[in-house]
Amino acid sequence: MDKKFTMLTVLAGVAYTASAAKQDLPNIIIIMADQQRADLCGREGFPLEITPFTDSLAYDNVWFDRAYTSMPASSPARCSMFTGRYPSVTDVRTNHNLKDIDYQTDMLQVLKAAGYHTALIGKNHAYLKPKDMDFWSAYGHWGKQPARTDAEKQTAEFLDKQARGQWLEPSPIPLEEQQPYKIVSETIEWVGSQAEGDAPFFAWVSFPEPHNPFQVCEPYFSMFAPENIPAIKAGREALAVKDPSYGILARLEDESCPDLAEDLPRLRGNYMGMIRLIDDQIRRLVEATKEMGIYDNTIFVILSDHGDYCGEYGLIRKGAGLSDYLTRIPMVWAGYGIENRGSKPLDAFVSITDIFPTICSAIGVEIPLGVQGRSLWDMLGGRDYPKREFSSAYSQRGFGGETVPYDSTFLSFEKEGALTPGGIAWFDELNTWTQCGTSRMVRMGDWKLIMDSYGHGEMYNVKKDPSEVNNLFEVHKYGKIRDELMKEMLVWELRTEDPLPVPPKRYYFNRNGNNYHFTE
Numbered sequence: 001m002d003k004k005f006t007m008l009t010v011l012a013g014v015a016y017t018a019s020a021a022k023q024d025l026p027n028i029i030i031i032m033a034d035q036q037r038a039d040l041c042g043r044e045g046f047p048l049e050i051t052p053f054t055d056s057l058a059y060d061n062v063w064f065d066r067a068y069t070s071m072p073a074s075s076p077a078r079c080s081m082f083t084g085r086y087p088s089v090t091d092v093r094t095n096h097n098l099k100d101i102d103y104q105t106d107m108l109q110v111l112k113a114a115g116y117h118t119a120l121i122g123k124n125h126a127y128l129k130p131k132d133m134d135f136w137s138a139y140g141h142w143g144k145q146p147a148r149t150d151a152e153k154q155t156a157e158f159l160d161k162q163a164r165g166q167w168l169e170p171s172p173i174p175l176e177e178q179q180p181y182k183i184v185s186e187t188i189e190w191v192g193s194q195a196e197g198d199a200p201f202f203a204w205v206s207f208p209e210p211h212n213p214f215q216v217c218e219p220y221f222s223m224f225a226p227e228n229i230p231a232i233k234a235g236r237e238a239l240a241v242k243d244p245s246y247g248i249l250a251r252l253e254d255e256s257c258p259d260l261a262e263d264l265p266r267l268r269g270n271y272m273g274m275i276r277l278i279d280d281q282i283r284r285l286v287e288a289t290k291e292m293g294i295y296d297n298t299i300f301v302i303l304s305d306h307g308d309y310c311g312e313y314g315l316i317r318k319g320a321g322l323s324d325y326l327t328r329i330p331m332v333w334a335g336y337g338i339e340n341r342g343s344k345p346l347d348a349f350v351s352i353t354d355i356f357p358t359i360c361s362a363i364g365v366e367i368p369l370g371v372q373g374r375s376l377w378d379m380l381g382g383r384d385y386p387k388r389e390f391s392s393a394y395s396q397r398g399f400g401g402e403t404v405p406y407d408s409t410f411l412s413f414e415k416e417g418a419l420t421p422g423g424i425a426w427f428d429e430l431n432t433w434t435q436c437g438t439s440r441m442v443r444m445g446d447w448k449l450i451m452d453s454y455g456h457g458e459m460y461n462v463k464k465d466p467s468e469v470n471n472l473f474e475v476h477k478y479g480k481i482r483d484e485l486m487k488e489m490l491v492w493e494l495r496t497e498d499p500l501p502v503p504p505k506r507y508y509f510n511r512n513g514n515n516y517h518f519t520e
Contacts, residue, residue: 025114025200025363026336027298029191030081030355031285032204033278034074034123035211035318036304038065038328040275043345047230048223050276051330053283054302058332058345062380065345067331068393068443069352072306072318073430076396077352078126081305082107084356084371086396089498092127093399094435101127104500105368107356108132111202114363119190122183122206137186139179141208151177159213165257167215168266175217175277180207184281188288195292205285210274210308212317220273226265229272234467236261236314241469243458245320246313248406248433252413253315256428261314268311286334295335299362301355302332312467319429322441322450323468327395337362339382348390349443350376357515367515370500375514388518392444394492403437403454442489449473449485459485 038044041051043058044065070080075095076087083103087093091100108118108128119135120128130136138145143156155173163171175181187205194201239247253260282302289295307326309315318326329352353373360367361377379385404411411432413419418428439452446463457473459482472478495517502509512519 025116027191027194027200027294028111028116028202028359028362029187029285029289029298029300030202030204030206031282031300031302032078032081032122032206033210033275033304033330034125034206034208035306035308036275036278036330037307037310037325038067038304038330039325040272040310041330043343048228048272050224050272051279053279053286054330054332057282057286057300057302057334059343060340061332061334061338062341063333063345064331064348064350066347066349066393066443067303067329067351068327068349068395069304069306069329071396072322072326073435074125074305075127077305078124080351080353080373081355082126082128084353084367084373085498086353086372086394086496088396088496089370089372089500093396095125095430097399098127104370107359108202110356110360110365110368111363114365115199117194117197117199117201119187119201119203120206121187121190121203122179123208124206135190137183139183139206139208141211141213143179144182155179159215163213163215166213166263166267166270168263168270170221171215171217173215173217178217178277180209180274180278180281183207184285187285191285191289191294192292195294207278207281209278210271214267214270214274214316216270216273216277220277221270223276224269224272226269229265229268232268232311232314234312234469238313238467238469241471242313243321243456244405245403245434246315249320249429250313250315251406252418252428252431252433255413256419257316260316264311264314264316267316271308271310271316298335299337299359300332300334302330302334303352303355304329305352317429319431319434322395322397322439324443324448324462324466327441327443333376333380337377338380341382346379348376348379348385348387349393350390351393361514367513369502369509370498371515372496372499374516378514385514386516386519388520389516392442392488392492394443394489394496395441396439397435397441398438398452399435400438401436403452404432406433440489440493442485442492444485444488447481447485449482449489451486451489457482 040046043055069077071087076092079090079092083106091102118133120133121137122139142160144152147153147156312325354376357367357371357373358376361375416432418431441450448460448462450458458471459473460468
């Protein structure tokens with residue numbers, strides 16, 4: 001069957017179903033931070049008030065402490081959210097492969113066919129184009145795109161020229177011109193324009209922060225003074241037992257940030273201040289929807305695309321490996337159809353790929369073919385769900401090929417593009433050395449298994465060893481656990497094979513309505 005015909009047929013069915021219940025469809029707001037680590041929040045025991053509002057929202061609704069990204073890099077993760085597919089089948093395995101995106105039907109097509117008005121306000125870094133949305137207001141790490149007002153131009157100039165890597169003093173950009181504030185102000189205005197209309201709306205509110213450049217204004221700069229921040233769990237000494245790519249990343253960071261060890265406490269404080277700034281803006285947005293009278297008919301999803309080292313291993317940003325610091329993401333669901341589950345998280349392992357199929361279930365639409373994520377709608381509504389289906393999580397890393405050791409005569413940081421000719425880091429953490437090759441991760445219970453294409457294995461008890469420095473892969477007494485994890489990884493490898501195209505004749509393609517693989 002022709003792929004295009006199949007997609008049009010599915011969407012026609014969506015439009016027909018939605019038209020009958022248009023007034024009952026919930027609004028949807030996805031709030032995404034860029035590079036926000038999952039464990040830096042009060043609900044997970046972090047001792048500083050870094051996310052007080054999101055914590056309160058989580059306690060009154062549903063939150064997960066076992067949510068994982070599909071790949072700890074922006075574009076692959078964001079493409080997974082909108083397609084419900086893993087990077088190995090979207091073909092977006094780096095930030096440079098957006099044009100290679102492969103899918104049959106995505107979230108926006110389903111929502112538009114159901115009558116939704118759509119908006120992006122914030123950072124894209126997915127395959128989406130302005131024509132895909134009814135309203136498009138883009139921001140990036142270097143400011144508004146394009147910058148129009150004098151204030152926006154001044155902000156862009158500061159972010160691009162002065163604070164490209166980090167800014168160790170209070171930012172001169174005032175709160176009202178900080179990007180999270182402006183993004184929420186625009187969102188409130190757009191949502192307000194939709195509130196009285198007949199059509200439901202979808203808004204992707206996408207903050208470029210707390211990603212570098214690490215800059216934050218007062219009062220947030222002073223909220224997280226270095227002397228008040230909890231110490232890291234593992235420093236540079238841990239690099240001796242980690243994958244060689246960690247050491248290469250450390251060397252790169254030392255070249256681009258020669259005072260990194262000295263600056264690290266302040267950079268951690270800036271990072272946490274940015275998260276708190278974002279949390280206060282989420283409060284503004286949610287309270288605005290309550291004032292408009294639309295909160296109860298709106299689904300809110302609060303998450304990040306991936307995490308950040310935030311000082312662990314003596315590193316900042318991301319790049320090397322599949323540690324939980326990078327792969328585990330915050331995830332909170334609130335509002336319409338969400339049952340209050342109390343102050344404890346749901347114990348299910350879930351994925352960023354599950355967002356799209358969950359939204360399909362929430363609006364009463366069949367999950368499209370090719371989607372690999374599972375619907376969380378039953379568990380969000382307090383209904384039964386198969387525990388086995390959500391007993392593990394899976395993440396991917398690498399664009400393939402062979403690993404590349406550091407050799408300045410063959411490929412230097414400057415030749416590769418990780419450093420500018422002036423030695424300035426420009427998204428240096430995602431480079432040939434940290435992204436080459438192929439590795440996979442599975443999390444199950446308290447355990448994690450990482451395997452690469454050479455057969456190198458890592459196994460950690462993440463509960464006892466959160467920094468993942470005590471590799472138990474070759475320890476005989478843990479052999480049974482290792483075998484169970486390897487079996488689970490093989491299951492994930494097989495189930496994430498691309499189902500598209502389905503057989504065009506005769507064969508019945510069997511799948512569960514919630515996209516469950518295990519139904520008990």
